[in-house]
Amino acid sequence: xxxxxQSPSSLSVSVGDRVTITCRASQSISSYLNWYQQKPGKxxxxxxxxxxxxxxxxxSRFSGSGSGTDFxxxxxxxxxxxxxxxxxxxxxxxxxxxxxxxxxxEIK
Amino acid sequence: xxQLVESGGGLVQPGGSLRLSCAASGFSFSSYGxxxxxxxxxxxxxxxxxxxxxxxxxxxxxxxxxxxxSRDNAKNSLYLQMNSLRAEDTAVYYCARGDLxxxxxxxxxxxxxxx
Numbered sequence: 220x221x222x223x224x225q226s227p228s229s230l231s232v233s234v235g236d237r238v239t240i241t242c243r244a245s246q247s248i249s250s251y252l253n254w255y256q257q258k259p260g261k262x263x264x265x266x267x268x269x270x271x272x273x274x275x276x277x278x279s280r281f282s283g284s285g286s287g288t289d290f291x292x293x294x295x296x297x298x299x300x301x302x303x304x305x306x307x308x309x310x311x312x313x314x315x316x317x318x319x320x321x322x323x324x325e326i327k
Numbered sequence: 328x329x330q331l332v333e334s335g336g337g338l339v340q341p342g343g344s345l346r347l348s349c350a351a352s353g354f355s356f357s358s359y360g361x362x363x364x365x366x367x368x369x370x371x372x373x374x375x376x377x378x379x380x381x382x383x384x385x386x387x388x389x390x391x392x393x394x395x396x397s398r399d400n401a402k403n404s405l406y407l408q409m410n411s412l413r414a415e416d417t418a419v420y421y422c423a424r425g426d427l428x429x430x431x432x433x434x435x436x437x438x439x440x441x442x
Contacts, residue, residue, distance in 0.1 A: 220388070255372075262421055269427075315374055
């Protein structure tokens with residue numbers, strides 16, 4: 220099975236900061252990489268699909284890049300509502316479509 | 328509006344069984360792959376099982392042989408039959424629509440496995 224490793228696992232940041240979260244796959248997954256945001260007590264919400272495609276309704280301060288094994292989620296000018304946990308998920312080939320362990324953004 | 332509503336969670340003893348249901352509405356249910364994803368308390372997301380629109384099935388190794396995903400297109404419903412439950416199966420279980428990408432999630436149902 221493909222393993223997904225996110226870094227960092229947590230990050231202390233301030234409103235207005237630029238944030239970069241990385242996700243590394245244990246083998247090449249082309250661009251089959253999704254990013255989700257999850258707030259406490261809520262279901263996850265899709266941000267980015269196929270590595271770099273912004274889901275409808277998601278603010279343009281979110282962007283995704285990468286292919287192969289290395290991917291990044293970038294948030295420019297962090298807003299108060301962006302404090303949450305972020306997960307990557309690979310969807311290459313047949314399932315299992317594994318998630319990364321998550322990155323929690325905390326207020327500095 | 329796409330809606331996914333899970334039900335069937337609760338407290339069950341180790342070794343017991345439980346059947347989760349997910350009622351789907353607002354889209355052509357038979358046309359989409361569906362998933363179960365779970366989240367143990369304070370932990371990350373874990374993909375559990377997937378059933379395609381043509382009913383091909385895949386499951387995580389951690390539940391293979393114990394959990395069975397199924398669907399009833401006539402009832403717009405997704406199911407997860409969970410047998411031989413263990414303490415480590417305690418989690419919120421989400422019903423989720425999508426094949427390569429999960430675009431829609433339910434609100435989740437809590438399953439607690441404890442004596």
